[in-house]
Amino acid sequence: MSTTTAPTSAHRRERSTPGPIPMTRLLDTELRKMFDTRAGFWLMASIGIAAVLASAATMLFAPDSAQTYESYSTAIGFPIAVILPMIAILSVTGEWSQRTGLTTFTLVPSRGRVIAAKLLCSLGIGVASMFVALAIGAVGNLLGSTLNGVDTSWNVDPTQFALIVLANVLGMLIGFMLGVLVRNSAGAIVGYFVYSFMIPTVFGLLWTFQDWFRDIQPWVDFQSAQTVLFDNTPSGEQWAHLGVTGLIWLIVPTLIGLRMVMRAEVK
Amino acid sequence: MITIDALTKTYGGFTAVDDVTFTAEAGRVTGFLGPNGAGKSTTMRIMVGLTPASSGSATILGRHFAELPNPGREVGVLLDASAQHAGRTGREILTIAQRTMGLPRGAVAETLSRVSLTDEEADRRVRNYSLGMRQRLGIATALIGDPEVLILDEPANGLDPAGIRWMRDLLRDFADQGGTVLLSSHLLHEIEVIADDLVVIGNGRIVAQGSKQELLAAAGTLARAEQPGALHRALADKGITASTSADGAVRTEADPAVVGQVALAAGIALTELRPADGAGLEEMFLELTAASQREGNTEGAAA
Numbered sequence: 001m002s003t004t005t006a007p008t009s010a011h012r013r014e015r016s017t018p019g020p021i022p023m024t025r026l027l028d029t030e031l032r033k034m035f036d037t038r039a040g041f042w043l044m045a046s047i048g049i050a051a052v053l054a055s056a057a058t059m060l061f062a063p064d065s066a067q068t069y070e071s072y073s074t075a076i077g078f079p080i081a082v083i084l085p086m087i088a089i090l091s092v093t094g095e096w097s098q099r100t101g102l103t104t105f106t107l108v109p110s111r112g113r114v115i116a117a118k119l120l121c122s123l124g125i126g127v128a129s130m131f132v133a134l135a136i137g138a139v140g141n142l143l144g145s146t147l148n149g150v151d152t153s154w155n156v157d158p159t160q161f162a163l164i165v166l167a168n169v170l171g172m173l174i175g176f177m178l179g180v181l182v183r184n185s186a187g188a189i190v191g192y193f194v195y196s197f198m199i200p201t202v203f204g205l206l207w208t209f210q211d212w213f214r215d216i217q218p219w220v221d222f223q224s225a226q227t228v229l230f231d232n233t234p235s236g237e238q239w240a241h242l243g244v245t246g247l248i249w250l251i252v253p254t255l256i257g258l259r260m261v262m263r264a265e266v267k
Numbered sequence: 268m269i270t271i272d273a274l275t276k277t278y279g280g281f282t283a284v285d286d287v288t289f290t291a292e293a294g295r296v297t298g299f300l301g302p303n304g305a306g307k308s309t310t311m312r313i314m315v316g317l318t319p320a321s322s323g324s325a326t327i328l329g330r331h332f333a334e335l336p337n338p339g340r341e342v343g344v345l346l347d348a349s350a351q352h353a354g355r356t357g358r359e360i361l362t363i364a365q366r367t368m369g370l371p372r373g374a375v376a377e378t379l380s381r382v383s384l385t386d387e388e389a390d391r392r393v394r395n396y397s398l399g400m401r402q403r404l405g406i407a408t409a410l411i412g413d414p415e416v417l418i419l420d421e422p423a424n425g426l427d428p429a430g431i432r433w434m435r436d437l438l439r440d441f442a443d444q445g446g447t448v449l450l451s452s453h454l455l456h457e458i459e460v461i462a463d464d465l466v467v468i469g470n471g472r473i474v475a476q477g478s479k480q481e482l483l484a485a486a487g488t489l490a491r492a493e494q495p496g497a498l499h500r501a502l503a504d505k506g507i508t509a510s511t512s513a514d515g516a517v518r519t520e521a522d523p524a525v526v527g528q529v530a531l532a533a534g535i536a537l538t539e540l541r542p543a544d545g546a547g548l549e550e551m552f553l554e555l556t557a558a559s560q561r562e563g564n565t566e567g568a569a570a
């Protein structure tokens with residue numbers, strides 16, 4: 001009896017096939033997603049805040065002899081080296097921990113492109129924040145030397161700065177690696193602290209008590225290979241140490257993590 | 268159009284989706300009905316490429332989802348309205364979708380008003396949304412790209428009666444314009460009112476499918492007696508297959524007159540006897556999925 005509305009495809013709309021999603025659009029949205037929550041915004045802001053606080057502390061507490069640009073950049077560099085990997089971790093793990101991946105990977109089924117966009121955005125922010133830190137450090141140095149009545153010393157050269165940027169980029173890549181490997185915010189952050197504090201401790205113990213370890217230590221200890229970047233220009237052998245340890249501790253786990261991201265079920 | 272062909276998904280030894288085949292036609296609303304854990308959500312996740320299938324295939328508009336160049340423009344998807352960053356505002360979430368799909372900026376405000384979220388609500392963070400508001404936002408995300416196909420997992424969940432009517436009209440309109448709608452639900456009355464076609468799933472297997480009229484017409488007879496077991500046996504003695512549902516209703520394909528004769532001959536006093544087609548989808552659903560319900564039962568004690 002009931003007149004059912006069971007229409008044929010009579011008034012089907014004329015449709016054109018949409019074009020593919022360009023990479024620039026993914027970069028735009030991924031960058032936006034890093035800033036558009038309170039947590040994300042303050043994480044970014046904390047870079048600037050930490051730089052200002054570290055400069056102020058150096059200005060007040062460092063002796064006159066240490067009122068140099070290097071003191072400022074070292075003081076600022078320490079908190080930033082912790083914050084940047086967190087940014088890289090959260091940009092990846094948020095999709096799983098907040099379950100936004102359900103929407104993200106439905107709108108862009110090519111997960112590799114989304115992850116690549118996240119990596120590029122993280123690195124872009126990392127490098128940009130290093131320049132912000134450079135500027136804040138310069139202001140601090142200028143003010144500090146004036147207030148403390150010493151000559152302004154600009155003892156950081158471009159090579160040194162480039163090496164510090166590289167060290168921070170490596171730190172972000174470690175965060176990114178843990179992000180794709182663990183895919184859970186809390187887990188990856190805990191993983192980061194285990195990775196950067198527990199493993200070096202174990203290596204330190206081995207170095208102290210096991211003779212055999214001393215010979216291979218430079219080729220397995222990623223942390224100590226990276227430390228060189230902060231101190232001076234690495235020698236050829238030290239670059240080799242960095243390359244080999246990086247392969248073991250960064251590149252291989254990253255590849256495993258990426259493979260898991262591509263195959264894992266998004267729930 | 269959505270085509271699911273011999274789709275199977277296993278997790279270790281557990282088969283979540285078992286050889287599922289069905290088609291959701293353009294211009295029609297297809298209801299995907301089943302109890303919790305029946306495999307509805309897994310099937311839908313496979314359709315949109317979030318879960319890999321173990322075997323079989325799912326195509327939308329003739330292509331695999333992953334092959335769509337800009338999926339949001341062709342397929343609107345809502346899998347879980349709560350899967351959003353609680354710290355983003357509704358407007359921001361919709362803006363991300365709009366930018367990802369490359370739509371004009373005006374699409375956000377347009378879609379917000381289409382799902383009746385006010386400006387004030389849109390600027391609130393999702394953590395402060397009711398489930399109903401989240402559903403509206405999720406439907407907005409599905410609709411913003413003006414797609415041809417909608418895939419919605421439990422979209423009526425958390426909507427108030429007015430909201431459910433609104434959604435019903437919206438999906439009806441969408442289908443009338445030639446769109447394909449697949450929506451899952453365990454809210455039987457909702458799906459009975461809205462769907463043209465039904466696919467009923469239990470324990471990963473399809474237990475019934477067809478147009479709503481077909482499925483309801485095949486309902487047969489419903490009878491009740493003080494002792495349903497006795498009635499069941501009496502029917503079985505005459506070679507009439509019947510099933511007894513959890514609430515003691517005996518259903519069979521046979522005519523009410525035949526059932527009445529059998530009961531009379533066996534001296535069983537019936538408390539109810541009627542054609543089952545008015546019984547609604549709920550009983551059919553309970554009956555069809557009885558075997559796969561957690562509470563496992565029926566098929567009359569075959570002792």
